[in-house]
Amino acid sequence: MHGENLREFILKANKAITSGDVNLKDLPGSCGRLDLVCRCVSSAFFLSHDLRRDTVFYSVHYGNPNPPVALKFVGSELKRVSPDERSIAIFIKKALEKEHLSVWKESTSGIYHAKKEFRDIILERKKEGKQIFYLHKNGVPIEDLINPSNCKKDIVFVLGDHIGIGEEDEKFLDEIGAERVSISPLELHANQCIVIVHNILDKIKCTYFSNSVS
Numbered sequence: 264m265h266g267e268n269l270r271e272f273i274l275k276a277n278k279a280i281t282s283g284d285v286n287l288k289d290l291p292g293s294c295g296r297l298d299l300v301c302r303c304v305s306s307a308f309f310l311s312h313d314l315r316r317d318t319v320f321y322s323v324h325y326g327n328p329n330p331p332v333a334l335k336f337v338g339s340e341l342k343r344v345s346p347d348e349r350s351i352a353i354f355i356k357k358a359l360e361k362e363h364l365s366v367w368k369e370s371t372s373g374i375y376h377a378k379k380e381f382r383d384i385i386l387e388r389k390k391e392g393k394q395i396f397y398l399h400k401n402g403v404p405i406e407d408l409i410n411p412s413n414c415k416k417d418i419v420f421v422l423g424d425h426i427g428i429g430e431e432d433e434k435f436l437d438e439i440g441a442e443r444v445s446i447s448p449l450e451l452h453a454n455q456c457i458v459i460v461h462n463i464l465d466k467i468k469c470t471y472f473s474n475s476v477s
């Protein structure tokens with residue numbers, strides 16, 4: 264039986280490239296840490312021989328030449344992508360080559376692109392009634408905030424890249440009531456945060472597939 268709760272992640276990719284000129288041999292350099300975005304996609308979706316269909320991942324690119332460009336990856340619709348960075352980068356390149364409008368357009372199965380700001384994507388999720396958490400080393404320990412009863416709702420996690428999300432966007436998140444949540448006393452890479460959040464939610468059974476009939 265399918266449950267209804269989704270896990271969503273929104274990454275601010277401060278330097279990630281915003282055109283299709285993706286050099287697959289230089290994802291970290293000329294592509295503005297696109298390697299990091301690819302690792303986040305891999306961590307968000309790929310299990311051993313399976314995909315997390317209960318997950319949606321957004322990366323909002325603010326690099327040159329045409330920021331912002333937002334990408335949306337929908338686990339239940341993804342096809343043909345494999346976990347390695349190069350495969351993911353090829354699909355990102357295809358999406359970035361398209362013309363971006365203010366509404367989502369599908370590039371390849373389960374991968375959408377749009378001209379949308381980081382804050383607008385967060386506000387859209389908030390308007391849908393979803394609970395927004397900002398992943399932050401000094402936040403409240405995740406175990407104190409998320410438990411089996413409240414994780415039956417859709418949960419959205421916002422996170423930064425190697426630079427973070429910046430003071431202005433932190434202020435914005437505070438203003439909209441996003442709770443800061445910590446998963447470790449150590450500063451982690453963004454993709455490591457995604458793996459750990461999934462693991463914690465898996466253990467408290469915040470899962471899309473449920474055996475119980477509702």
Ligand SMILES: C[S@@+](CC[C@H](N)C(=O)[O-])C[C@H]1O[C@@H](n2cnc3c(N)ncnc32)[C@H](O)[C@@H]1O
Pocket residue numbers: 397398399400401421422423424425426427428444445446447448449450451452453456
């Ligand atoms: C490499 S860190 C960013 C480091 C950057 N220098 C900064 O000051 O934000 C990438 C992102 O992972 C998340 N993060 C890192 N460590 C975390 C932790 N212990 N708990 C929760 N989120 C964390 C934050 O959202 C952060 O923006």
